[in-house]
Amino acid sequence: RRPKNFPPGPPVLPILGNILHLNLKNPLEDFEKLRKSYGNVYSLFLGPRPSVVINGVKAMKEAMIQAPQSILSGVLRSTYAEVGTFPLTDCDVLCSCTMLFCAIVSNISFTGKTLTPQIMFHNVASNIMCQVVFGTRYEYDDEFITTIVQSAIEITKAANGPWTTLYSSFPWIRKLPLPFNKSFKRCSDLVLQSLNEHKKTRVPGEPRDFLDSEDSTFSEDKLIFTAIDLMIAGTDTTSNTLLTAFLYLINHPHIQERCQQEIDRVLEGKDQVCFDDRHQMPYVQAVIHEVQRIANTVPLSVFHCTTKDTELAGYSIPKGTRIIQNLTTVLKEEGQWKYPHEFNPGNFLNDQGEFVKPDAFMPFSAGPRVCLGEGLARMELFLIMVTLLRKFKFIWPEDTGEPDYTPVFGITMTPKPYPMKVQHRL
Numbered sequence: 001r002r003p004k005n006f007p008p009g010p011p012v013l014p015i016l017g018n019i020l021h022l023n024l025k026n027p028l029e030d031f032e033k034l035r036k037s038y039g040n041v042y043s044l045f046l047g048p049r050p051s052v053v054i055n056g057v058k059a060m061k062e063a064m065i066q067a068p069q070s071i072l073s074g075v076l077r078s079t080y081a082e083v084g085t086f087p088l089t090d091c092d093v094l095c096s097c098t099m100l101f102c103a104i105v106s107n108i109s110f111t112g113k114t115l116t117p118q119i120m121f122h123n124v125a126s127n128i129m130c131q132v133v134f135g136t137r138y139e140y141d142d143e144f145i146t147t148i149v150q151s152a153i154e155i156t157k158a159a160n161g162p163w164t165t166l167y168s169s170f171p172w173i174r175k176l177p178l179p180f181n182k183s184f185k186r187c188s189d190l191v192l193q194s195l196n197e198h199k200k201t202r203v204p205g206e207p208r209d210f211l212d213s214e215d216s217t218f219s220e221d222k223l224i225f226t227a228i229d230l231m232i233a234g235t236d237t238t239s240n241t242l243l244t245a246f247l248y249l250i251n252h253p254h255i256q257e258r259c260q261q262e263i264d265r266v267l268e269g270k271d272q273v274c275f276d277d278r279h280q281m282p283y284v285q286a287v288i289h290e291v292q293r294i295a296n297t298v299p300l301s302v303f304h305c306t307t308k309d310t311e312l313a314g315y316s317i318p319k320g321t322r323i324i325q326n327l328t329t330v331l332k333e334e335g336q337w338k339y340p341h342e343f344n345p346g347n348f349l350n351d352q353g354e355f356v357k358p359d360a361f362m363p364f365s366a367g368p369r370v371c372l373g374e375g376l377a378r379m380e381l382f383l384i385m386v387t388l389l390r391k392f393k394f395i396w397p398e399d400t401g402e403p404d405y406t407p408v409f410g411i412t413m414t415p416k417p418y419p420m421k422v423q424h425r426l
């Protein structure tokens with residue numbers, strides 16, 4: 001039963017709760033139907049526990065920014081504080097861009113200039129995270145990175161999928177072999193191996209990377225778990241955003257060309273782009289933000305939990321309630337965007353052609369628990385996209401049929417595999 005003055009929601013079945021109301025493979029359409037019936041703050045029982053789903057920019061801001069102390073999730077942010085000790089520079093990200101660039105060049109000379117970008121973008125994003133966590137970049141065919149990339153893909157597709165919903169609803173079945181246990185074990189074995197190598201060469205007080213940051217408050221298990229968490233959080237998000245970017249750019253050639261004209265003009269006479277150049281590139285900035293809006297890369301954010309009894313939108317939400325932020329509803333909210341339902345960089349440009357960022361742009365969530373990697377992700381997206389668009393023209397192969405823009409649901413949204421033709425620009 002719903003507690004007194006709890007947000008409304010559909011009728012609850014014994015034991016199952018509202019699980020039958022959701023298509024567990026992709027519940028986003030069902031969430032939208034429920035929002036239309038019950039409003040921007042409604043409740044659901046995923047098994048016996050109540051959850052509150054938050055929709056739309058107004059309720060999202062009230063929950064995440066104005067009442068944040070009571071809606072923080074359980075994992076302590078301090079676990080990640082050490083990451084800030086190893087900030088990456090433009091140069092680090094550009095080195096990874098160079099590897100990606102070489103991979104594209106060798107790939108197009110082997111395959112008659114058509115390639116499938118899936119793993120390539122995962123490799124570049126994962127390699128940047130490898131540098132933060134392990135202090136090393138790997139060749140793309142190295143077993144270490146291929147295993148990490150494969151496991152990250154499997155884990156983010158399994159988590160949020162039907163099994164996880166069942167496992168989080170019915171804790172007693174967690175002891176059964178989870179479909180993603182194998183991927184997790186493969187990852188943790190690799191991290192442990194690297195941690196043991198680190199221990200042999202570590203100099204106290206001179207940490208080289210995240211794995212060197214073991215201190216008295218970090219147990220070895222916690223360090224390994226956090227390293228995997230970081231690898232996954234930093235790989236599948238950036239790579240799926242890049243995949244979405246190129247899917248749209250090759251199917252909107254006029255937008256791709258306009259980016260290239262701006263890039264050519266701003267970088268004329270320069271060898272390389274740097275992150276500061278973004279201030280001279282309002283159109284490219286608008287395109288990258290529009291890609292993030294349409295990609296909706298982390299549609300349900302990371303689940304939070306109330307840490308004390310909380311008032312939200314006039315409802316009472318007891319301590320310990322799971323909070324689900326439906327970021328999809330903010331990124332496509334009518335009234336917040338000039339073109340909520342189409343891919344249009346005009347969403348981020350004013351009448352003078354200047355870059356503007358509406359309040360409803362929240363792909364990284366908002367408030368004190370906002371994505372820890374936002375700064376790094378924004379730098380990666382800008383440097384990688386500008387470097388590639390400057391050197392290459394990306395084309396939708398004529399014999400491929402119509403593009404399918406519908407992504408595959410998971411913690412992250414992934415575009416379906418697609419091919420692209422690549423030509424050198426002069």
Ligand code: HEM
Pocket residue numbers: 075076077080229230233234235237238241297298301302303363364365366369370371372373374376377
């Ligand atoms: C386009 C890329 C990315 C997107 C869209 C994205 C999105 C998000 C979102 C929506 C959250 C949940 C925030 C919340 O709980 O309210 C999150 C959390 C997080 N992200 Fe990202 N992220 C991206 C890239 C990265 C990168 C590159 C890193 C690597 C450093 C990273 C590390 C994290 C971590 C560690 C958390 C958990 C933070 C916490 O709970 O305190 N993310 N991200």
